[in-house]
Amino acid sequence: MLSVNIQKKLDIFDLNIKFDVESGLTALFGPSGSGKSVTLKCIAGIMKPDTGWITLGDKTYYDSAKKINLPPQKRKVGFVFQNYALFPHLTVAQNIAFGITHLPKQEKQEVISNLIKKMNLTGLENKKTGHLSGGQQQRVALARTMATQPQILLLDEPFSALDSTVRIKLRGQLMELLAENPIPAILVTHDLNEAYSLSKKMVVIEGGKCLQQGHKDEIIYRPQNTKVAEFTRATNIFYGTLSSENNKVSLTTEKFSLTLKAENLPKDAVKLQVMIRPHLIRILPLTACLPNSNVFLVEIVKEIRHIDSYTLFLKQKKSPFDDYDFTAKVSAQVYQDLGLDQQKDVYCYLPPEHLTLISC
Amino acid sequence: MNIDFSPLYLSLKVACFATLLTILLAIPLGYFLARCNFWGKDLLDSLFTLPLVLPPTVLGYYLLVLIGRQSPLGAFLNEKLGIQLIFTWQAAVLAAFFSSYPLLLKSAKAAFATIDQNLENAARTLGRSEINIFFTVTIPLAWKGLTSGIILSFARALGDFGATLMVAGNIPGKTQTMPIAIYDAVIADNVGQANLLVIIITLVAIIAMFLLQLLERKY
Numbered sequence: 049m050l051s052v053n054i055q056k057k058l059d060i061f062d063l064n065i066k067f068d069v070e071s072g073l074t075a076l077f078g079p080s081g082s083g084k085s086v087t088l089k090c091i092a093g094i095m096k097p098d099t100g101w102i103t104l105g106d107k108t109y110y111d112s113a114k115k116i117n118l119p120p121q122k123r124k125v126g127f128v129f130q131n132y133a134l135f136p137h138l139t140v141a142q143n144i145a146f147g148i149t150h151l152p153k154q155e156k157q158e159v160i161s162n163l164i165k166k167m168n169l170t171g172l173e174n175k176k177t178g179h180l181s182g183g184q185q186q187r188v189a190l191a192r193t194m195a196t197q198p199q200i201l202l203l204d205e206p207f208s209a210l211d212s213t214v215r216i217k218l219r220g221q222l223m224e225l226l227a228e229n230p231i232p233a234i235l236v237t238h239d240l241n242e243a244y245s246l247s248k249k250m251v252v253i254e255g256g257k258c259l260q261q262g263h264k265d266e267i268i269y270r271p272q273n274t275k276v277a278e279f280t281r282a283t284n285i286f287y288g289t290l291s292s293e294n295n296k297v298s299l300t301t302e303k304f305s306l307t308l309k310a311e312n313l314p315k316d317a318v319k320l321q322v323m324i325r326p327h328l329i330r331i332l333p334l335t336a337c338l339p340n341s342n343v344f345l346v347e348i349v350k351e352i353r354h355i356d357s358y359t360l361f362l363k364q365k366k367s368p369f370d371d372y373d374f375t376a377k378v379s380a381q382v383y384q385d386l387g388l389d390q391q392k393d394v395y396c397y398l399p400p401e402h403l404t405l406i407s408c
Numbered sequence: 409m410n411i412d413f414s415p416l417y418l419s420l421k422v423a424c425f426a427t428l429l430t431i432l433l434a435i436p437l438g439y440f441l442a443r444c445n446f447w448g449k450d451l452l453d454s455l456f457t458l459p460l461v462l463p464p465t466v467l468g469y470y471l472l473v474l475i476g477r478q479s480p481l482g483a484f485l486n487e488k489l490g491i492q493l494i495f496t497w498q499a500a501v502l503a504a505f506f507s508s509y510p511l512l513l514k515s516a517k518a519a520f521a522t523i524d525q526n527l528e529n530a531a532r533t534l535g536r537s538e539i540n541i542f543f544t545v546t547i548p549l550a551w552k553g554l555t556s557g558i559i560l561s562f563a564r565a566l567g568d569f570g571a572t573l574m575v576a577g578n579i580p581g582k583t584q585t586m587p588i589a590i591y592d593a594v595i596a597d598n599v600g601q602a603n604l605l606v607i608i609i610t611l612v613a614i615i616a617m618f619l620l621q622l623l624e625r626k627y
Contacts, residue, residue, distance in 0.1 A: 147534030
């Protein structure tokens with residue numbers, strides 16, 4: 049297990065990061081310039097924190113109190129750089145061999161040819177890396193790192209420079225590679241989809257601080273604060289006053305009132321925020337049999353068509369406000385079944401079990 | 409016709425020694441200036457570049473003051489070690505060195521500064537030692553800049569006139585390099601000798617540049 053607790057003064061903010069990484073892939077997620085890459089470089093030993101500690105299992109990488117700062121050469125980390133950092137004066141095979149020159153010739157040759165085969169680089173062994181495509185360069189970088197059998201894999205925005213088809217293929221290849229070599233891995237990314245689909249655990253970072261860490265679903269469906277909700281593209285955030293009568297808890301905003309599930313509510317809270325992900329809002333036809341709460345008669349005032357889904361902007365029929373009230377996301381199938389291309393007046397239902405509390 | 413090849417031989421000897429000295433000193437210094445940040449770095453950088461902008465005779469004069477018998481350094485060398493530098497070919501090497509090293513220093517510094525440091529960081533995470541990284545990553549990546557700097561320095565060393573004349577003088581067979589011999593021939597109205605020397609030095613310069621440019625293609 050990797051344990052990080054570091055502080056470092058930077059130009060624009062102070063880094064103060066604390067998180068743990070178990071096996072599997074952990075995503076360090078946050079906007080650009082939030083301190084993710086710096087954190088990764090501190091783990092690798094390329095940068096030095098001011099105070100704190102970094103340990104991997106029983107091995108101490110860095111500890112300011114004990115005055116330990118292991119050089120990167122001794123940390124056995126695999127680091128994949130954003131621009132791959134391949135050696136342009138060496139061939140593909142020489143790049144892959146770079147970290148294992150101490151091995152006997154035969155063994156080295158075996159490792160190289162295995163990785164060349166596994167990473168689909170056959171035929172490119174003697175090419176200089178400058179002649180390769182982005183995807184090929186990325187695979188060489190991964191192969192070069194894996195050749196050294198690292199104890200932890202650090203990936204700094206590894207897919208950001210690739211076009212989307214190559215990216216999807218490479219993500220799959222990375223997951224295969226990690227399945228074969230069960231070492232902990234940290235992926236730095238500002239792409240929410242990437243973070244969610246590849247990782248088991250997510251750590252949300254902003255302004256040098258760790259906002260929330262936990263299982264990816266916890267981050268997405270139970271954000272601890274508004275910032276995490278915003279970074280994870282939660283759109284339906286409602287702020288209101290809490291009231292309860294007859295065992296029914298409801299939140300009243302300036303536009304409407306919502307019934308909440310009574311569990312997990314903080315005691316004696318008056319004002320609070322809840323949110324619901326757009327794909328969890330249900331669209332019902334006018335003829336439907338309606339649930340008894342959290343149903344609103346709305347008009348679709350705007351819609352965005354995606355390849356396989358639609359984002360709908362919904363405004364309450366009676367609402368005196370200009371702004372829309374809810375954002376919903378429905379699959380193209382549902383859109384077609386409900387005839388939403390013609391029918392713009394519908395009901396929308398916000399299931400109470402999906403309305404999650406955000407601590408302010 | 410009897411040709412005296414000693415100026416050519418001397419010029420090549422002086423330029424080679426001066427270039428060797430330049431490689432040994434200017435490359436580490438260029439690396440240091442490219443990678444380290446400290447107070448007064450720009451001032452130091454300007455000071456190191458000064459020989460390039462000063463007139464060669466001024467540079468020669470400074471050298472003369474520095475190593476002449478009246479100076480503390482000159483006196484020390486003369487009395488304690490029995491070395492007298494002034495008016496020797498070694499003084500010509502010093503003159504050529506001082507007038508040519510800024511050219512390599514400048515291009516070495518620029519070459520080191522443009523290297524993506526993530527390449528060196530990658531080599532570190534792959535377990536290579538610092539000294540190994542310098543020779544297998546940094547030097548190869550800076551190679552083009554370094555070799556063109558060496559070529560320029562060598563050319564400058566081969567052609568120095570003013571500074572060399574000041575500290576090494578014009579002693580035929582001892583300190584008379586090609587540029588000085590040519591000047592001598594022109595002053596003595598020996599047009600034939602001057603033409604011959606000029607043609608020889610031109611050919612030598614072309615060959616030397618060609619050989620050095622082969623070096624540039626190594627990486």
